[in-house]
Amino acid sequence: MAHAAPRSRGPVERGGTTDLFSGRAHRAAKVAVPVLTGLVYGYWAAANRRDAGPVTGWNILFGFLTALAFALVFMALLALAPKLRREMHAMLWAAFSGIAVGFLVNQADGSVLWCTALGLVVAAGVFGVMFYHFYTHEDATGHRTD
Structure with a gap:
């Protein structure tokens, strides 16, 4: 039978970082x-639009x-969204994801109703997941704990 390893009776220290990369690596990743x-x-959007035809x-x-448009909006979202409250933060990610999926489906000659419906479903799912994440990673005053 396994037992827990003994530890000292002092308070458990928090605040240690699990960050594996340097600040330079994080700046490059942004x-x-x-x-x-x-x-x-x-590439995915162009392939959907081409529909197995020749590359022109x-x-x-x-x-x-x-x-270019996707990357610029993504970078703007990474810079702007963390400064907002959790509701708007989650809403921006949901809108970005829903619009991106709807656009891809549209390029594959999907109907406007199907593109809209799929985009809204994806946006609703992303909003739920992101809101839960932000809600569980903030203290009572709205400051992030991670």
């Missing part, structure tokens, strides 16, 4: 993650412009 995610999103210059341009 640019690299949106750019790489934007490139994947732009307009299709490549569309993919890069979509990637």
Whole structure:
């Protein structure tokens, strides 16, 4: 039978960080993650729009412009959203996710109603998850604890 390891009777210390990367790595990730995610999103949107047809210059341009727009909005959201209260923070992430999914479905020649419905379902799910996350990671005054 296993038993817990003994420890001293002093208070349990909190506040130790589990951060594995340096500040420089975090600053680089704030640019690299949106750019790489934007490139994947732009390729996906261009592939949906192409619909197994030939790759054209307009299709490549569309993919890069979509990637640029996605990355810029993603970076703006990463910079702006943490300064807001948890409700608006979750709402921004939900809107971003719902719009992104709706746009991808639209590029695959989905009907406007289907794109809207799927975007709203995704936005509702993301709002629920993000609100729960932010609600459980704030103290009573609204300051983040993580």
